[in-house]
Each structure stands twice: as C-alpha cells, then as structure tokens.
Amino acid sequence: MTEKLYYVDPYLKECEAQVVDVIREDDRLLVVLDKTPFYPEGGGQPSDIGYIDGVKVTYVYEKNDVIYHVVEEEVKGRNVECSIDFERRFDFMQQHSGEHLLSGVIHKLYRGNNKGFHLGEDYVTIDIDIYPFKDSMVEEIEKEVNNYIYMNEPFLTYFVDKESLDKVPSRKKIDVEGDIRIVEAKNMDCCPCCGTHVLRTGEIGIVKILKVEKYKGMSRLYLKCGKRAYEDFKFKHNIVDILCRKFSTDEKSVIKNIDKQFEEIFNLKRGVSYLNNKLAQEEALKLMESSKEGYIFKSYEDKSFEEVKYIGEAxxxxxxxxxxxxxxxxxxxxxxxxxxELSCGKVFKEHIKKFNGKGGGRNEKAQGSFCDIKDLEEFSTFLYKMIKGIH
Structure with missing residues (x-):
C-alpha cells in the first residue's frame, strides 16, 4: 500500500521516498514507492507527471491500493527525490474544484445532476440531465458560482464510513461498503471525490461556461476555470481588439459594423453573380455561333473555373x-x-487518372482538376478525339 501524500498536502511539490519495487510490464517500466506526491489517474482527473531522481514520470495509476509510476528509464537508487509538475497539478485543482462548485449550483438551482465529467488538457466538460439548457440558466449559474468563489470559503476533505453516510449532505446518492472520501464546500457543494482540490474557493479565480450542446438527451457544458479562463479571455480579447482596429470602432459597435460589411459583401456578390451570368450568356452565344458541329470545345487562359462554370450553366x-x-x-x-448516349461521369472515372487528373460526376456533367497544364491539355485532346469519333 502506497502512502498518498497528495491527500495529506495537495500543494506538496517535492519529497523523498523509497523505491519498493521496479516492474517491467510489456514495454513499460513501473516504479512503486513507499509514499508518493504523484496523483494517479482517477475520478475524471488525469494523473500527475514529473520526475523521480531525474527520470521522467509520464503516467501514474493505482491498482489494489498500490500506485504505479510509469517512467521513461530505470531509476537507479533506492532513496529517491520526487518532484511533480505543480503548474499542471494546480491547473487540474482549479478545474476540478470549479467543476464541483458548478455542479453544486446547477443541482441547487435546477435540481440538475452531473452524469458525466471529463477534465481534459484544454477544457472541462460536464453532462447534466437537463435539456434544453437556456442562455438565461447559464447566466444565472455563472453569477451564482462566481459569487461562491468570491466568498473564499474553505474546501473540506474527509473520509467517512458507511455508518456516517447519512450525515453527509451529498448531492449524490452514496452506496458503498468501505470508507469513502468526501469533498465539501459548505452551503455550496458536497459529494464523494478522489481528486485533488484547492484549499479555498478563491483560488479557483473564475468559472466560465464556454458553450452548451445537446448530448444523449442531456446537456453537455464546456467550461474553463482559473488560469485557463484567463488565457481564454486574453485570446478572445485580442481578437476583439484586432476587429475593433480593422473596423475603426469600439467593442460595443464592432458587431454592428461586421453585420453592415456582411450585408455589403452579400450585395456585391449578388451584383457580381448577375454580371457573370450576363457575360456567360454572351460567351455561350458566341460559342454556339462558332460551332459547326454538335459539340463545343474551348480553353480559357484568363478565366477562373468559377467563370467557366457560369458559361457551362448558360x-x-x-x-x-x-x-x-x-x-x-x-x-x-x-x-x-x-x-x-455518353456518360460524362463514367468517362472521367475510366480515363482521367491516366492523365494524372482527378474528378468525377454524373451522366450529364463531370468536372476534374490537374496539377499540370500539359496533363489537362492532353486529357482535353483525348476528349476531343473521342467525341469527334462518335459524331
């Protein structure tokens, strides 16, 4: 059994420990210590990473009360120095604690239950058994949970046995035989959890819901907490700042100016489309007047393929x-x-690859593309000979 120092002090960054066992398992090398500051993956929270005597620890997991450290190479000594990536650890603590408060507020305000939780490297998701999830609900939940954070109340962690479960104000039903660890922020949230958490709610900083989408008849909420939320705000603020400069306006008017430009672009595109159609119709008349047979062949050096398709439509x-x-x-x-009777799509399917081209289509129309003009011209010549031969 490994002593779990991350429960004694979740802010512990370094410690000394003794190597109990080194195990080679398939292509992995595992180290077992008598005690560890490394949190093993569990409860939706990724494992810590770091170093044991300078050897990189890439993954940590627990099995039968023993914690296994996956290392990149063999650890030589018996008495070793352990150090975790605390910036990563504290990030996970902010996210996990923020998720607890958010889930507690949702349960308190709307009796919604957290049915799934994922703490990723970039964002957190929780699945709530409520659908639809209205914008007004998101606004109210965010306001409530961040007010909790500003109160800077303590997070309490403790173990209870089966006989004491009735005294725990958990938002989740608890049905276990042995002892279970509880994480509680009084009057905010209380539930079983094996993860690491901040000591006080103020350390979360802020909780921001990024978006809500439908998921298996429920609502999946994407959120960021603490430093992640700050970095997200900084990134989006920079985008808004750039847009304001480009449109020579302020934040309050930038959407209005963007909408105005979209309308102008739409009207210009509509005008260009009208002109392209007119020009294409005139070009189509010239092609038909110059055609002495029942086919038309024409290559354009200065026209885009979009313009060519307008002529085809004409x-x-x-x-x-x-x-x-x-x-x-x-x-x-x-x-x-x-x-x-000639299928354009079939011709392309059977022959265009011979000319290093790609494309396809239906019986009445097909289109293709080439990397080299020479290949395009040779394929065009092939089509010309084929069509002339059947006329």
Missing part, C-alpha cells in the same frame, strides 16, 4: 456536348446535353 439547356477548360486554375468541365 449552355445547359442547349443540345451540345461541351468541354470547357480553365488553364488558369487547371480545371475542366464536361457536359452532355445532346441526344448521344
């Missing part, structure tokens, strides 16, 4: 086989509006 009701290319963007369009 020809879609005309009885031609059409092959149009954009040499500028190395794309090709193949259309069959004639009475000849």
């Amino acid at each position: 020809l879609q009701n005309e009885p031609y086989i059409v092959v149009l290319s954009s040499l500028k963007e190395k794309n090709i369009l193949f259309i069959n509006n004639s009475d000849i």
Whole structure:
C-alpha cells in the first residue's frame, strides 16, 4: 500500500521516498514507492507527471491500493527525490474544484445532476440531465458560482464510513461498503471525490461556461476555470481588439459594423453573380455561333473555373456536348446535353487518372482538376478525339 501524500498536502511539490519495487510490464517500466506526491489517474482527473531522481514520470495509476509510476528509464537508487509538475497539478485543482462548485449550483438551482465529467488538457466538460439548457440558466449559474468563489470559503476533505453516510449532505446518492472520501464546500457543494482540490474557493479565480450542446438527451457544458479562463479571455480579447482596429470602432459597435460589411459583401456578390451570368450568356452565344458541329470545345487562359462554370450553366439547356477548360486554375468541365448516349461521369472515372487528373460526376456533367497544364491539355485532346469519333 502506497502512502498518498497528495491527500495529506495537495500543494506538496517535492519529497523523498523509497523505491519498493521496479516492474517491467510489456514495454513499460513501473516504479512503486513507499509514499508518493504523484496523483494517479482517477475520478475524471488525469494523473500527475514529473520526475523521480531525474527520470521522467509520464503516467501514474493505482491498482489494489498500490500506485504505479510509469517512467521513461530505470531509476537507479533506492532513496529517491520526487518532484511533480505543480503548474499542471494546480491547473487540474482549479478545474476540478470549479467543476464541483458548478455542479453544486446547477443541482441547487435546477435540481440538475452531473452524469458525466471529463477534465481534459484544454477544457472541462460536464453532462447534466437537463435539456434544453437556456442562455438565461447559464447566466444565472455563472453569477451564482462566481459569487461562491468570491466568498473564499474553505474546501473540506474527509473520509467517512458507511455508518456516517447519512450525515453527509451529498448531492449524490452514496452506496458503498468501505470508507469513502468526501469533498465539501459548505452551503455550496458536497459529494464523494478522489481528486485533488484547492484549499479555498478563491483560488479557483473564475468559472466560465464556454458553450452548451445537446448530448444523449442531456446537456453537455464546456467550461474553463482559473488560469485557463484567463488565457481564454486574453485570446478572445485580442481578437476583439484586432476587429475593433480593422473596423475603426469600439467593442460595443464592432458587431454592428461586421453585420453592415456582411450585408455589403452579400450585395456585391449578388451584383457580381448577375454580371457573370450576363457575360456567360454572351460567351455561350458566341460559342454556339462558332460551332459547326454538335459539340463545343474551348480553353480559357484568363478565366477562373468559377467563370467557366457560369458559361457551362448558360449552355445547359442547349443540345451540345461541351468541354470547357480553365488553364488558369487547371480545371475542366464536361457536359452532355445532346441526344448521344455518353456518360460524362463514367468517362472521367475510366480515363482521367491516366492523365494524372482527378474528378468525377454524373451522366450529364463531370468536372476534374490537374496539377499540370500539359496533363489537362492532353486529357482535353483525348476528349476531343473521342467525341469527334462518335459524331
């Protein structure tokens, strides 16, 4: 049985310990100590990482009251120095403690129950058996939980046996045989937990709900606490600051200015689309007038493929086989509006790869792309010979 120093003092960063056992298990090397400051993965909280006598500890887990430290190489000594990555540990303490308060507030205000918890490297999620989760609820919950934080009340941790469970004001039903560890912030939250926590609520700093989405008939809340929330605010504030400078406005007016520009862009695009259609119709007339057969072939050096497709649309009701290319963007369009039985998609599927191209489509239309203009021109020539041969 390993002595769990992280329960005695969750702020302990370093300590001396004795190596009890070194185990080779498959491709892993495990170290067992008589006592450890390393928290093993459990209760939704990732394990600590750090060093044992300078050897990196990459993962820690517990089995049958023994804590196993996965190390990158063999630990030589018997009396060793242990040090954990405390910045990571304290981050997890902030997130885990913030999640407890948030879950307690949700239960208090809306009788919602935490049905799932994940503490990731970037954000925390909790699954609540309430759906839908309204914006007004999020606002009220955030206000309440952060007021708890400002009160800077203590977090209490203690073990209780089965006979004492009835005295624990837990928001979760507890049904165990042995002793169980309780984490409690009085008048805020109380529930069984094996994780590490801050000593006082003020150390959480802030809790911010990032978004809420539907998940298996419940609501999944994404949140950040403490330093993570600060870094998230700093990142988003920088974005807002850049937008304000670009739009020459302040934070209160930036959304209005963005909406205005979106409307202007939409109107411009609509105008450009109208002009492209007009130009495409004129070009389609020229192509039909110059065509002496039932097919049209044309390569454009200066037109984008978008412009080429406008021309194709202008020809879609005309009885031609059409092959149009954009040499500028190395794309090709193949259309069959004639009475000849010819599947454009099948032709592309069977032949375009021979010319180092890729693409596909339906019976009446297909399009493809190439990395090299020469390949595009050779494929276009292949189509020309094939179509001329069946006319």
